Amino acid sequence: MKEREFDAGDGELIAAFVRGDEKAFEQLYGRYKRQLYGFLNNLITDNPAEVDEVFEETWLRVLDKLPGYRDEGRFSAWLFRIGRNIFIDRLRKNRNAFAALNLDAEEAPALPGPASLEPDQELELGEVGSVIAEAVGKLPVEQREVFLLRQQELAFKEIAEIQGCSINTVLGRMQYAMKSLRRLILEIDRGGIVT
Template sequence: MDLNDEDLIKRVVDDGDQRAYAQLVRRYQSQLRFSLRQLCNGDQGLADDMAQEAFIKAYKALPAFRGDARFSTWLYRIAYNLVMSHKRKNAPDVDQEAVDRAQAQESVEEAQQLGMARDLNSAMGELSDAQRQAVHLCMQRGFSHEEAATIMKLPLGTVKSHVNRARAKLQTLLQAWREEVASG
């Protein structure tokens, strides 16, 4: 029998039921790892490490979970904070690694991907970090603007602006690239 998040959390907090927490982990690990890969610029190893750390941190903090937001929103906020903290701590090293990964990834993409998917990935790279994160949370992960604002710790209006500006920029970039391909 699948219990809802609230019941599972109650079992973990009240009874120390580790199987209940394992069920929460199974429920959210794929989504969280996918989202973290986006935030970690495709670095699957780092994303997996951050996901594991987020689940451990969430487990330890579970008694403090108030239920003001969904468990998934709270978990994503923990993971987001961990990634941002990691990026700040490793800023000098990350830049060169990011360049190397981008060059390697670009070579692989040129060999493996053609068409719209490649154009969309390239266009996403043109967005600011905040725009890319807002688009990822709202358009790819299905979070509401309010939930994304909570996760990103930004005002609701700012998240909406990031999504709208990103959408407009993506449309402009993709249209320009389509015209370039058609004429060239």
């Protein structure tokens, strides 16, 4: 039985949790905790305490809403959408931060501070990883979000659902993000690390 549980898909784990199996939720949490934390850490670049709070609040909301979850798509897209919405709700509560970010604008200003990769990724990539993380942190919020969600292997259609826009808008944001990243990496890399 344990082998089947280990190989269980997200839908099976969710159904088991709804039936009262708490270990099924532990498996879901274990499967997605690093991805969610990495996404939030790169989205909320200037406040590690905020990342932790949004991360915890996301899992609490997932626990609350999981019995009503319909397995129409990937669980990870639903999870990231919840985390993103919590972050935006928190920004809206702080009117000054929301006004400065102007999240509804196509070219929203970037959040201050460099983005950081997950610790093991940064060690692997070294200086190149630091340059890339800093460049990602300078992208406008919506472009950064598309880039980070693609790094989590979400489809453009899923990202469009998360951001509440058309797939063409998401594709455009990704295209702008890639152009901006090329320019930003060259600007940041004055020491010649990236060739």
